[in-house]
Amino acid sequence: MSEKTQLDKKAKVLLEGLLKEGELKAKDRLQIPQQQMPAQPSEERIKNNFEVATGYTEAMARVEALRCLQCVNKPCVEGCPVAIDIPAFIKAIAEARHNDAIGIIKQTSLLPSVCGRVCPQETQCMERCTLGKALKDMEKGVAIGRLERFAADLERESGKTVPPSIKPETGKKVAVIGSGPAGITFAVDVRREGHSVTLFEALHKPGGVLMYGIPEFRLPKSIVEKEIDNLEKMGVEIVPNFVIGRSRSLKSLLEEDGYSAVFIGSGAGLPKFMGIPGENLVGVFSANEYLTRANLMKAYDTERSATPISRGKRVAVFGGGNVAMDAARTAVRLGAEKVYLVYRRTEKEMPARIEEVSHAKEEGVEFLLLQNATKIIGDENDHVTGIECIRYELGEPDESGRRSPVPIGGSEFVMDVDSVIVAIGNESNPLIAATTPEIEVDKRGRILVDENNETSMRGVFAGGDIVLGAATVILAMGEGRNAAAAVNARMQSADSHK
Amino acid sequence: MNKILRKEQLSDEVWRMEIEVPHIARERKAGQFIILQVDVDFGERIPLTVADADTERGSITLVFQTVGATTHKLAELNEGDKVASVLGPLGRPSIIEKVGRVTCVGGGIGAAPLFPIVQANKAVGNHVTVVLGARNKELLIMEKDMRKTADEVIVCTDDGSHGRKGLVTEPLKELCESGTPPDGVVAIGPPIMMKFCAETTRPFEIPTTVSLNTIMIDGTGMCGGCRVTVGGETKFVCVDGPEFDGHKVDFDNMMKRNLAYKNSETRAHDSYHEAGECNLEKAARVMEKNNE
Numbered sequence: 135m136s137e138k139t140q141l142d143k144k145a146k147v148l149l150e151g152l153l154k155e156g157e158l159k160a161k162d163r164l165q166i167p168q169q170q171m172p173a174q175p176s177e178e179r180i181k182n183n184f185e186v187a188t189g190y191t192e193a194m195a196r197v198e199a200l201r202c203l204q205c206v207n208k209p210c211v212e213g214c215p216v217a218i219d220i221p222a223f224i225k226a227i228a229e230a231r232h233n234d235a236i237g238i239i240k241q242t243s244l245l246p247s248v249c250g251r252v253c254p255q256e257t258q259c260m261e262r263c264t265l266g267k268a269l270k271d272m273e274k275g276v277a278i279g280r281l282e283r284f285a286a287d288l289e290r291e292s293g294k295t296v297p298p299s300i301k302p303e304t305g306k307k308v309a310v311i312g313s314g315p316a317g318i319t320f321a322v323d324v325r326r327e328g329h330s331v332t333l334f335e336a337l338h339k340p341g342g343v344l345m346y347g348i349p350e351f352r353l354p355k356s357i358v359e360k361e362i363d364n365l366e367k368m369g370v371e372i373v374p375n376f377v378i379g380r381s382r383s384l385k386s387l388l389e390e391d392g393y394s395a396v397f398i399g400s401g402a403g404l405p406k407f408m409g410i411p412g413e414n415l416v417g418v419f420s421a422n423e424y425l426t427r428a429n430l431m432k433a434y435d436t437e438r439s440a441t442p443i444s445r446g447k448r449v450a451v452f453g454g455g456n457v458a459m460d461a462a463r464t465a466v467r468l469g470a471e472k473v474y475l476v477y478r479r480t481e482k483e484m485p486a487r488i489e490e491v492s493h494a495k496e497e498g499v500e501f502l503l504l505q506n507a508t509k510i511i512g513d514e515n516d517h518v519t520g521i522e523c524i525r526y527e528l529g530e531p532d533e534s535g536r537r538s539p540v541p542i543g544g545s546e547f548v549m550d551v552d553s554v555i556v557a558i559g560n561e562s563n564p565l566i567a568a569t570t571p572e573i574e575v576d577k578r579g580r581i582l583v584d585e586n587n588e589t590s591m592r593g594v595f596a597g598g599d600i601v602l603g604a605a606t607v608i609l610a611m612g613e614g615r616n617a618a619a620a621v622n623a624r625m626q627s628a629d630s631h632k
Numbered sequence: 633m634n635k636i637l638r639k640e641q642l643s644d645e646v647w648r649m650e651i652e653v654p655h656i657a658r659e660r661k662a663g664q665f666i667i668l669q670v671d672v673d674f675g676e677r678i679p680l681t682v683a684d685a686d687t688e689r690g691s692i693t694l695v696f697q698t699v700g701a702t703t704h705k706l707a708e709l710n711e712g713d714k715v716a717s718v719l720g721p722l723g724r725p726s727i728i729e730k731v732g733r734v735t736c737v738g739g740g741i742g743a744a745p746l747f748p749i750v751q752a753n754k755a756v757g758n759h760v761t762v763v764l765g766a767r768n769k770e771l772l773i774m775e776k777d778m779r780k781t782a783d784e785v786i787v788c789t790d791d792g793s794h795g796r797k798g799l800v801t802e803p804l805k806e807l808c809e810s811g812t813p814p815d816g817v818v819a820i821g822p823p824i825m826m827k828f829c830a831e832t833t834r835p836f837e838i839p840t841t842v843s844l845n846t847i848m849i850d851g852t853g854m855c856g857g858c859r860v861t862v863g864g865e866t867k868f869v870c871v872d873g874p875e876f877d878g879h880k881v882d883f884d885n886m887m888k889r890n891l892a893y894k895n896s897e898t899r900a901h902d903s904y905h906e907a908g909e910c911n912l913e914k915a916a917r918v919m920e921k922n923n924e
Contacts, residue, residue: 403853
C-alpha cells in the first residue's frame, strides 16, 4: 500500500470520528494531528521529474481543515500578502463545500495552484497561526498552503474552472511587459474591467519564473500552462518572443501604438556572482542558466530536448534560498553523485522554505554550513576541479536581524568538485532602464515606484522583482494587483473627466 | 511563426535566409543579433547575427553555417516554411562614428554580420577597407556585396585558391604599418581570428572592436551563460555586448567556455566556431612563437 493510501485511510477513520463529535471545541482541535503531505519516496523521486508532494486527499484536507480554530481576529489573513480570507475557505473545506472554498480564495488570489505550492507559508500566514502558537511550534500550525493547493487542484482537475467575468469592452489598451506572476496578476485585474490587454514576453513561452525557474518537480508546468490558457480565454493577447526595449521601445507603446498604460514586470535580471577568482571557468553556472536549461528548455529530457546541460558528478551549489535548493535538487536528478550546498550562515538563517530544505536533505544534498567559497580552481583547460572554502562563525546581528557570519582566519580548505552553481540572487534586469531614460532606478537598478506602483514616467507602472529585487511569487502578485487597481482607477477618472 | 521568404546556399555549409519579422526589420541596427528556435517545445535557442534587413519587405537576412543540430534543421526548411520563434533585435548596436579610415576584417561567415557595419561606416563618411578571409574560395562569402560598398577589398584564403594566400592578420598588419593606418578596426570571425586581429593592432594602439558570439539562452540578461572577462571584469555579451574592445577581451577563457558542451551530441551553438579553426590554430601557434 502506498504512503498516500495509508495516510488517506487513517484520515478517513479520523474524519468519521470527528464528524460524529459534532461541534468541536478548541481543545479538541488542538488534539488533531497535522496531516502529513504525501510525497514520492526520496529514493524514487530523485530518478524522475514528477512532482514530489502529491497533495492531500479529501479526507486529509477535511481533517486538516478541522484543526483551524476559526479565530475571530484572523491573524493569518494579516500574514497573507493578498489577504485571502483564510479561515473562511478552510471552514468551507471542513464542511466539504469545496466549490465555496476555491471561490473564497479566488476573490483575492489569482494563482492558488501555484501559491499553494510555492508560497513561503511559514513566514507569512502560518507564522501567525494561533494553533501553531498554542502548540509552540509554528510548523505545527494549520497547513494553509496544502489546503489552498487542495482546493485549487480539485477545481482545476474537474475541468470546470470558471474564468473571472469581464465588464463590457472599454476600447482602452494596456500593455504588460513580462508574463510572470506580477504580469499575470496585473493582466487579469485590468482585463476584468473591460480594458484590452497585451502581454509581451521575451521568452518563447509565457509564465516567467514559473516556467524557466521553478522546477517541474516542485511546480508542474502543465499547471502554469493551464493558468496561461485561462488568461487567453479571458481575451488577454499574449505576444511571445518580443522584448520591450529592443523589439519595440516603451515610449512607442504609449506614443504610437495607442496603449494608455504600461506595466513593467520584467523580473529578475543579471545573475549575481560572488566576485571570487575562477567564476568564469567552464563548469560554473548561474542558477538561472542551469534551471532555465533544465526547466524551460527541458534539458532533463535528453531523448527529445536539443538543449545540452552539464551533468556534473560532484556539484557545489552556493546559496541558501529556494533557488539554491531547486538547483541542488535538479543536480541530484541529473545524476550527480554528490551535491553540496555551501552556505555562509546556519540553517536557521536560510531564506528557503522549510519544506524545500527538508526535501533537499532527504534527497541526499549535503549542507555545508558556516562556510563559503573563496576561490574556484580549474585545470589547464579551464575546467572546474575544486573550490577553496573558508569557515565562518556567527557574529552580531546585522540590519536584517540575522547574525552576520564572520570568516575564521586560516580555516581555508579545498574540496574536489567538477561543477559550481551560483545561486546568490540577481541584479535587476537592465534592459528597460537602459533604453528608457525617463524611468528612474536606484543604485542597484531597481525601478523606483510610488505607493501606486507608478514609476517616474507617467502611465508606466512596475512591480515584482524589477522593483523588489529577488522576492517571492506572492509578493510579485500583490504588486501587480496594486498597480492594476491604480490603472483601473486612472482609466475610470479619465472617463469621468470627458 | 516567421515565414522564410528566400533561401540560398552560399557554400557547402553556409546558407543565407531571408525571414519575415517586421518588428526586427524595423528596429534592428548594425551589430545586433537575434535568437531563434526551429521548434518551441524541445528546440534549442541559438544566437545569430543579423546580416541585413529590408523594412519594406519586413524581413531580416541571416547567414549561418550548419554546425549543430539546430542549424542543420534550419537549413532543411524551405521558402514558405516557418521558423518557430525569432527574438530580437538583441544586444547593443555598433557605435559608428566618423573617425576617418576604418578597416573591417571578416573571417568565414563573420563576413555576413560585418556587412551592415561596413555599410554604416560608409554612410557616416568613413573610408572603409575590408579584409575578407576564408579557408578557401568556396567558403568565401559576401565578396561582391563588399566590393560594391567598401572603398577597398582585400581577399585572403588559407590555400591561396582566391586572392592572397595567407591569413587576414597579414594585410591587417601591413595596413597598420602603412602611411595611412586605420583609425579604427572592426573584426568579426572565429574567436581565434579576432584574438589575433586584436594582437596585431595592439602595438599600433589602434582601437579594435570585436563582436563576440558565445553560449546564450535567453539573450536578455537573465541566464548569465554568455559572460566573458573583459579588462578583468565579468561582462554579459547579450546586454553589455556583443561588441567589446578587442584589446581587453580574455579570448582564451572565452574559447574554452564556448567548448563547454562540445561533448554533448545535441550541441548546436557557436555558429562561427569551426570555420577554418584548424588552420587558424596552426597559424596562431606560429604567431605565438614569433612573438616570444
